Amino acid sequence: MTRLAGKRILFIGGITNIGAAAVQAIVREGARVAVADIDEVAGPASVAAYGDAARFFPVDVTREDSVAALVAAAVDWLGGLDGLCQNAGFLRAGPVDSFPADLWDQVYAVNVRAQFFGVKHAVPHLKRAGKGSIVNMSSLAGKHGGPGRAAYSSAKAAVIGMGNSLASELAPFGIRVNTLCPGWIDTPFNRPAIDFIGGDGAVDDMVRATVPMGRQGTPDEVAPIYVYLLSEESSYVTSQALIIDGGSYS
Numbered sequence: 280m281t282r283l284a285g286k287r288i289l290f291i292g293g294i295t296n297i298g299a300a301a302v303q304a305i306v307r308e309g310a311r312v313a314v315a316d317i318d319e320v321a322g323p324a325s326v327a328a329y330g331d332a333a334r335f336f337p338v339d340v341t342r343e344d345s346v347a348a349l350v351a352a353a354v355d356w357l358g359g360l361d362g363l364c365q366n367a368g369f370l371r372a373g374p375v376d377s378f379p380a381d382l383w384d385q386v387y388a389v390n391v392r393a394q395f396f397g398v399k400h401a402v403p404h405l406k407r408a409g410k411g412s413i414v415n416m417s418s419l420a421g422k423h424g425g426p427g428r429a430a431y432s433s434a435k436a437a438v439i440g441m442g443n444s445l446a447s448e449l450a451p452f453g454i455r456v457n458t459l460c461p462g463w464i465d466t467p468f469n470r471p472a473i474d475f476i477g478g479d480g481a482v483d484d485m486v487r488a489t490v491p492m493g494r495q496g497t498p499d500e501v502a503p504i505y506v507y508l509l510s511e512e513s514s515y516v517t518s519q520a521l522i523i524d525g526g527s528y529s
Contacts, residue, residue, distance in 0.1 A: 281308065281309040282308040282309065282506060282510045282512070283305060283308040283309045283310035283506060283509055283510055284308075284309035284310075285309070285310075285361075286305075286309070286310040286311070286361045286362060286509060286510075287310070287311055287313075287357035287358065287359050287360055287361045287362070288305055288310050288311070288312045288313070288357075288360075288361065288362040288363070288364065288509060289312075289313045289315065289349075289350065289353045289354075289357070289360060289362070289363050289364070289397075289401060290302055290305065290312050290313065290314050290315065290364040290366065291315045291316075291338065291340060291349075291363075291364065291365045291366060291367050291393075291397055292315070292316060292340075292365065292366035292367030292368065292416070293312070293314040293315065293316060293325075293364070293366060294314060294316045294318060294321055294322050294325035294326075294335075295316075295321075295325075295466075295467075295468075296464075296466040296467070296468050296498055297366060297416075297461065297464060297466065297468075297498045297501050297502070298316075298366040299325060299498070300497075300498035300499050300501065300502040301364065301366070301498075301501065301502040301505040302314055302325075302326070302329075302333065303502065304502040304503060304505060304506050305364075305505060305506060305509065306329050306332045306333055308506050308510070310332070310362075310509070311331075311332050311333070311357055312326075312329075312332065312333045312334075313333075313334055313336055313352075313353035313356060313357055314326050314333050314334070314335050314336065315335070315336045315337070315338040315349050315353070316335070316337070316338065316367070317337065317338060317339055317340070317367075319337045322335040322337065323335045334356055336349050336352055336353055336356075337349075340367045340389060340393035340396065340397070341385075341388045341389060341392070341393060343396045343399075346393065346396040346397055346400055347396070347400045350397070350400040350401050350404070351400075354404050359404065359407070359408055360401060360404040360405055360407075360408060360411065361405070361408055361410075361411050361412070361509075362411055362412045362413070362414070362509045363397060363398070363401040363405070363411070363412075363413045363414070364413075364414045364415075364416075364505060364509075365393070365394045365397045365398075365413075365414070365415045365416060366416045367389055367390075367393055367416075368389060368390055368416060368418075368468065369385060369386055369388075369389035369390060370386075370428075370431050370468060370469065370471050370472060371385075371386060371430065371431070371471050372427035372428050372431065372471045372472045372474070372475035373427055373475065374427060375429045378429070378430060382430070383430045386430040386431055386434050387430070387434050387437075390431070390434040390435060390437075390438060391434050391437045391438060391441070394415050394438060394441065395441065398413060398415075398445060401413070402449065402454065405449075405452070405454050406452045406454070409452075409453055410452075410453030410454060411453070411454045411455070412454070412455045412456075412457075412508055412509050412513070413442075413445065413449075413454065413455065413456045413457070414457055414458075414459065414505055414508050414509065415438055415441070415442050415456070415457075415458045415459070416438070416458070416459050416461075417435045417436075417438040417439050417442070417458045417459060417460045417520060418431070418432075418435040418460055418461060418462075419460050419461060419462040419463075419522060419524050419527070419528055420432040420435045421434075421435030421436040421437075421438060421439050421460060421520075422436070422439070422460055422520070422522065422528055423528055425472070425476075426475070426476075427472070427475040427476075428472060428475075431472075435460075438458060439458050439460070439520045442456050442457065442458035442518065442520065443518050443520075446517045446518030447518065450517060455508075455513070455514075455516065455517035456517055456518065457508050457513075457516060457517060457518070457519045457520075457521060458519070458520045458521070459501065459504060459505075459520075459521055459523065460520050460521060460522045460523065460524070461496065461501055461523045461524065462490070462496065462522070462523065462524025462525060462527055462528065463482070463486055463490065463495040463496065463524070463525075463527075464495060464496045464497065464498060464500075464501060464523075465495040465496065465497055466498060469482075489527050490524070490525040490526065490527040491525060491526035491527065492525035492526055493525075494525065495525075496523060496524070496525060500523065501523055504521060504523065508521075
């Protein structure tokens with residue numbers, strides 16, 4: 280399986296949930312991957328099975344100096360850069376009239392500002408390569424919000440807008456920018472929203488009522504889309520917000 284043979288990918292937020300499944304799929308298709316995350320304990324173990332095809336790099340995506348150092352170290356190890364995937368995320372839910380301002384800022388710092396940092400420092404290397412693919416993570420929440428998720432939904436909407444603007448700016452350099460918008464994917468990441476809605480039973484009822492396929496998705500159902508967007512198969516695809524939601528949004 281060599282759809283990504285020779286590709287050099289930096290994947291930020293790649294040791295759990297959708298990120299872990301995506302890294303596995305990308306490595307399986309022949310790429311070398313610099314996997315970055317904040318968890319310096321779990322991080323190395325998460326990539327150990329990939330041998331020389333992947334290496335872990337620590338990063339705090341809320342700090343520009345940390346992201347800049349990550350990009351420099353990853354590019355040095357990879358020998359260049361062909362793709363950037365940004366999957367770090369932070370979800371908190373609560374009533375808007377009691378939602379703390381500092382928590383709102385943290386949601387934006389991880390979900391929006393961090394992606395700006397990643398693009399800012401990776402783009403010079405992608406320009407040097409003469410082409411590349413950036414895959415940023417948004418959410419169906421960026422298209423269609425829900426109770427208690429004003430901070431998260433507005434942050435994810437900002438990611439979509441940023442992606443569209445970057446796609447126009449970077450197209451002349453052969454760099455494509457696309458955004459993923461998963462709906463309900465069954466991972467622990469969604470726990471704050473699940474708790475706000477009323478627990479697992481309430482979410483199961485909601486999913487059955489609103490998702491035509493009648494179930495949540497899995498990380499393995501999102502991972503192949505990363506492979507497609509990083510590959511030459513998607514060479515004419517840019518500025519898209521791809522929805523992966525079992526048919527609930529139209």
